[in-house]
Amino acid sequence: MDIANFAEASATLGHYLIVSGLLFGIGLMAVLLRRNIIILFMGVEMMLNAANLSLVAFSRFHPVGGGPAVDSQVFLFFIITVAAAEVAIGLAIIVALYRAKQTMHVEDLDSLRF
């Protein structure tokens, strides 16, 4: 590949969708493989961010009025705000759980198991 080609080359929508799918898969792996409840929560955050990445990619590849589709970025702003609130509440629940049970291991938290 020569220099002019290299300077012009840019990623396609497929690249971004595949990367976002891989990030989602790694987040899913974190949820399935790890037994520490905080790491599980991090995996959930990773999956949320993978969805955000594909949303931004679609907004860039389907421009409205010459610029990126701004509505989706406003939507993403709301998603990030709600996610921050969700993390705060989730961590408060984890702290309360730790105070009650003294463990972070999901297999020890089985009082709701049938």
Add this chain to the structure above:
Amino acid sequence: MQLAIFWIFSVLMLLFAGLVVVMRNPVASALSLVMCFICLAGLYFTLDAFFIGIIQILVYAGAVMVLFLFIIMLLNLKEEVARRLKLSAFFGGGLVLCGFVYAMVKAVINLPEVWQTAPKLETGGISDVARIGFKLFETYNMPLQIVGVILLVATIGVVFLSSRQLR
């Protein structure tokens, strides 16, 4: 050039995301996740979403991950002792993951114009932040107020959850 930046950030991001799963120490996992989110913000910059990239760094890599680290250090979590993996859960999870990857590949392949590069932008000198700001305060003013109420409710909920002893 854009392609090179895309590769650098996406490979780094996936690497740090993998480290989150592999690391035994929760603090190391959390710091890897911080790096993963910073690289994700870099990917947003390659997509011309500068405002969202900055918000990603400020809110996710800053506030949210500091909260995670704070909780990990508050609870004084030690390194996880390895327990025997449940084989049924492992294979069930693998099955779910394979199904997901299959569905995703099928969806991406069937999407029209998926391998075309992004169209050129003609923003006319209006910055990203100005566009989003106008949209946010004119079209989406009501949702913005509601999000403020959601943050208030979350704050009250956190104070309530952490102030009394659950049994």
